[in-house]
Amino acid sequence: MRKFFDVEDIGNLEKALEEARSVKSNPFAWKALGENRTIMIVFFNSSLRTRLSTQKAALNLGMSPIVLNIGQDSWKLETELGVVMDSDKSEHLREAIPVMASYCDIIGVRSFAGLTDREFDYNETILKQFIEFSGKPVISLESATVHPCQAFADLITIEEYRRKKRPKVVMTWAPHPKALPQAVPNSFAQWMNAADVDFVITHPRGYELDSRFAGNAVVEYDQMKALEGADFVYAKNWSCPGVTNPSDYGRILSKDMSWTVDEAHMAVTDNAFFMHCLPVRRNMIVSDAVIDAPTSLVIPEAANRVVSVQVVMKRMLEEMK
Ligand code: CP
Numbered sequence: 661m662r663k664f665f666d667v668e669d670i671g672n673l674e675k676a677l678e679e680a681r682s683v684k685s686n687p688f689a690w691k692a693l694g695e696n697r698t699i700m701i702v703f704f705n706s707s708l709r710t711r712l713s714t715q716k717a718a719l720n721l722g723m724s725p726i727v728l729n730i731g732q733d734s735w736k737l738e739t740e741l742g743v744v745m746d747s748d749k750s751e752h753l754r755e756a757i758p759v760m761a762s763y764c765d766i767i768g769v770r771s772f773a774g775l776t777d778r779e780f781d782y783n784e785t786i787l788k789q790f791i792e793f794s795g796k797p798v799i800s801l802e803s804a805t806v807h808p809c810q811a812f813a814d815l816i817t818i819e820e821y822r823r824k825k826r827p828k829v830v831m832t833w834a835p836h837p838k839a840l841p842q843a844v845p846n847s848f849a850q851w852m853n854a855a856d857v858d859f860v861i862t863h864p865r866g867y868e869l870d871s872r873f874a875g876n877a878v879v880e881y882d883q884m885k886a887l888e889g890a891d892f893v894y895a896k897n898w899s900c901p902g903v904t905n906p907s908d909y910g911r912i913l914s915k916d917m918s919w920t921v922d923e924a925h926m927a928v929t930d931n932a933f934f935m936h937c938l939p940v941r942r943n944m945i946v947s948d949a950v951i952d953a954p955t956s957l958v959i960p961e962a963a964n965r966v967v968s969v970q971v972v973m974k975r976m977l978e979e980m981k
Contacts (some may be wrong), residue, residue, distance in 0.1 A: 664799045687720045693977040694723030700764035704771040717970035761794035773804040773841040775910030797976040811847035812968035817961045827891035833863035834945040836897035846873035862886035866913045890929040922947035
């Protein structure tokens with residue numbers, strides 16, 4: 661595996677889930693694979709789970725992780741080509757990427773969408789430069805449009821907790837005070853469309869996801885109707901993807917608090933499990949009662965982030981043997 665970005669990169673989902681079960685039950689079994697190997701974990705943005713789970717997975721595999729916070733530990737990097745570099749950005753990605761790559765075997769990159777230029781974000785301009793100029797396997801640790809390690813961990817969690825062969829999974833938009841990227845809902849939609857689940861997306865009008873990710877998923881604008889009979893409720897905020905109106909890209913179109921997932925929402929489900937990728941704004945996205953209930957999976961979901969990224973790194977290392 662040379663890159664981990666789309667659901668297609670993981671191949672057969674059943675096989676990937678089986679591998680995830682093996683990794684979870686015996687995390688140190690492949691420790692020899694990573695001997696004398698290094699992963700460079702590059703952050704353009706903040707992180708708790710991704711930062712820690714990626715390092716933990718690397719250590720489980722016997723690899724040495726190096727973490728770099730761009731602009732804090734390093735020079736500020738210019739990401740656009742063809743610009744006169746007279747700003748506060750001292751170094752260009754074109755040099756920084758091959759230099760970083762010369763010190764490692766795998767690169768993981770976190771680079772959020774800027775939410776101002778849809779074309780720049782949806783072309784994955786930064787991640788693509790890492791793929792093109794590093795010559796090393798590259799993992800998206802949430803890039804402009806996708807968060808595949810999160811979606812894989814979400815799928816592992818659904819597989820662990822499902823009570824039906826084909827559960828109903830509902831992804832619901834919920835309000836947030838800041839404009840957030842679409843990477844998590846994009847990847848969750850892409851992975852759920854590929855999984856053996858009945859998948860429904862619900863959000864206010866104007867928040868339609870790019871068809872590349874929404875695929876053929878059912879979109880229901882009535883949140884309560886969408887939640888009826890759900891087995892899993894996946895809450896997430898995202899800003900306007902700019903599908904129906906490109907000039908709205910990255911904007912907050914609604915802060916309607918009636919979309920906050922509370923006990924009344926969960927009451928119409930089939931005793932659903934609650935999921936969120938974290939970090940979460942309590943009583944904006946989800947009420948205290950719902951996230952603190954025994955049916956909340958937010959902690960096991962976060963714990964599975966080690967498993968998902970470990971499967972990906974394991975496959976990359978196996979191809980280096
Ligand atoms: N879910 C997730 O990616 O968390 P962090 O932003 O803390 O890494």
